[in-house]
Amino acid sequence: MIGTENPSLRKPSTMRFLFSLFVLFSFHVRAHEGMWVPTLLKSIESDMQSAGLKLSAEDIYSINNGSIKDAIVLFGGGCTAEVISKQGLILTNHHCGFSAIQEQSSLEHDYLKDGFWAKDRATELKNAGLTATFIIRMEDVTDRILSQITAEVNANEAQRRELVGRLGEAIAKEAIAGTHYQAVVRPFNYGNSYFLIVTETFRDVRLVGAPPSSIGKYGGDTDNWMWPRHNADFSLFRIYAGADNKPAEASEANVPFVPRHSLPISVEGVKEGDFAMIFGFPGSTQRYLSSYAVDYVMNTADPLRIKMRAASLDVIDAAMRNSDKTRIQYADKQSSISNAYKKWIGEVRGLKELRTLDKKRTQEAAYQAKAKELGRADLEAVLPAMKDLYGQYVPLATARDLFVEMVYYGPEVLRFADGFRELTEEHQRLVTENKFGAKAEERVSVLPGYFKDYDVEVDKRVFKALLPIYRANVPLTSQPDILKEIDTKFKGDTDAWVEDLYARSVLVDQAKLTAALKLKPKKYVKLMNNDPAYRASRSFFKSFLEQVRPQHSALGDRIETNMRTYVKGMMEMEPTRTFWPDANSTMRLSYGKVEGSLPRDGVVYDAFSTLDGVVEKYVPGDVEFDLPKRLLELHAAKDYGEYGVDGTMPVCFTSSLHTTGGNSGSPVLNGRGELIGLNFDRTWESTMSDIQFDPDKCRNICVDARYVLFIIDKFAGAKHLVEEMQLVRNTAPDMIQLPIHR
Secondary structure (H helix, E strand, O other): OOOOHHHHHHOOOHHHHHHHHHHHHHOOOOOOOOOOHHHHHHHHHHHHHOOOOOHHHHHOOOOOOOOOOHEEEOOOEEEEEEHHHHHHEEEEEOOOOOOHHHHHHOOOOOOOHHHHOOOOOHEEOOOOOOOOEEEEEEEEEEHHOOOOHHHHHOOHHHHHHHHHHHHHHHHHHHHHOOOOOEEEEEHHHHHOOOEEEEEEEEEEEEEEEEHHHHHHHOOOHHHHOOOOOOOOOOEEEEEEEEEOOOOOOOOOOOOEOOOOOOOOOOOOOOOOOOOEEEEEOOOOOOOOOOOHHHHHHHHHHHHHHHHHHHHHHHHHHHHHHHHHHHHHHHHHHHHHHHHHHHHHHHHHHHHHHHHHHHHHHHHHHHHHHHHOOOOOOHOOOOOHHHHHHHHHHHHHHHHHHHHHHHHHOOOHHHHHHEEEEEEEHHHHHHEEEEEEOHHHHHHHHHHHHHHHHOHHHHHHHHHHHHHHHHHOOOHHHHHHHHHHHHHHOOOHHHHHHHHHHHHHHHHHHHHHHHHHHHOOOHHHHHHHHHOOHHHHHHHHHHHHHHHHHHHHHHHHHHHHHHHHHHHHHHHHHHHOOOOOOOOOOOOEEEEEEEOOOEEOEEEEEEEEHHHHHHHHOOOOOOOOOOHHHHHHHHHHHHOOOHOOEOEEEEEEEOOOOOOOOOOOOOOEEEOOOOOEEEEEEEEEEHHHHHOOOOOOOOOOEEHHHHHHHHHHHOOOOOOOHHEOEEEEOOOOOOOOOOOOOO
């Protein structure tokens, strides 16, 4: 049970309280810019109501009663979902559920290609490791943290981080004493403010329904980040709980979770100019970056990462086109690589078009002049210090970025090999503790799952494609020593070096690796220490951990310290500017309206797309633009049920809501708190919004809730799922659907 005390009524010092409000809220900004902390929505309640909200701030966020926030879910580790029935049914994006759908798929049960619809609770599919997390409450604890930080500690980022960690842990422990909740204290505004976040995490989340990829991922990479869009990017899951409605490990004894609130769904739909708001967990924005950081992103980081991913995608896409088995194996991997790749291309273009670097430099010149005028030497010193720090930081950041691209998004063998480090390097301890055999068996147990989605030839070709780019752009002092073999043993031939690695490694063959893990400890260790893939992996990690990360982290700490001062200085010297805190995967609300845009000269984006546009793009047999026969039949007959409008079927719409990664799957709501759409993307012209938001260009893309219902009901024939939802039809303009309290 949640206590009756409202933490928002606790009173820190008057100065601290007013400063926090000033930091987070100012009203000289267009309404749809900003990601607002829900605990302080009361401060902008009148503005939202003037824009079209029919609810109160308490209806949206309450800790004493059920409210809209109790239907908002952190899905897995990086998406949002929402509860849409009183039986724990949740809705998220198809691409958010993609990993689970892929894991459940096989050649015999190709749910990626054919879709999946559970006919009853018994056929819903468990997903190991998948979680659903609710926010119980958020509380501003800035005063409790900052009052304990001395000037000396504040100047040393490592010491400050350690102290904040201890203080935050104590506050979190106190907050959840005697409960089953979890809690964490998170920094905002580079550590100028802090919030306690209390959560409840459910660990039994089952797949209920997903359209085939030809609907859920219609348009593929070609349409990704683009408008108009024509895909039903959604999937359905259900949260299960113990008999007491509390989180429990996955079990047949569990029952559907009964939520504190579930979202009603509007069948009435939306029109251009309607109020809209989005509630979710945006991942990361960087609104306050210095010009030196923006320069690095635009001219170094993004171009190199784009180049690396383009090389990988050339290999993977070709392989997936040629084999259904490879298509299933690499579907999730390809999506994770391609999504950021295309986003970065748009980001660079957008930053250039908006002249972001020039604007940052102009702002910084004004900052310096104001600091000098006020006699603030501490503020005046920040930007020159940042310029010097970035001069040292860029080579290390480049090495770090390309290490991540190579090891975590490149050839899988490098990352996979790292999983054998403990067994190999700490074998003596494991033998002494009589744990070596158990650890070896543990590694054997993961092999079927890994090799199920692994193709050695694809992996080899990815390695060959990326290695020359890596070697050409990472400073020699930061490169793995093992790469010297390319010149000393293979006459500079990177392909020959890679061929030799795969030809001699047991790590790329399940049978050979299984046999190796059954050897006596000494024989296993000798074999692994001579294995070329294991040696390459250890060399990559060693060079990064010893030559890159320490200096990268130290410089990053110094940049962080300066950024905290820089942002605080901006807040003090620019009292009419809005300083909403950057997104950091915590719950936020953004509001605006349903509207199209004029992204470029001569280009007009209407706010809506329809099923007519889906069919116009149809290319039989095409990997991205094929369509199921059933959908074509429904369109030909105009059999849209109650979800169509004047002979058309709404599919997607755009709105001026400020979103970023993590908002995938977030509910888009009307002024009455009813679900009207499901956020899944931004237009390509909006991808720079993490750094600079342009209210005229930036639009998020949503699948219309009516299209979701149409696909579930008319296409899939899963009307039993629609029947457990609360549909709102023909609502009068002044009728308010208040949250359901329990």
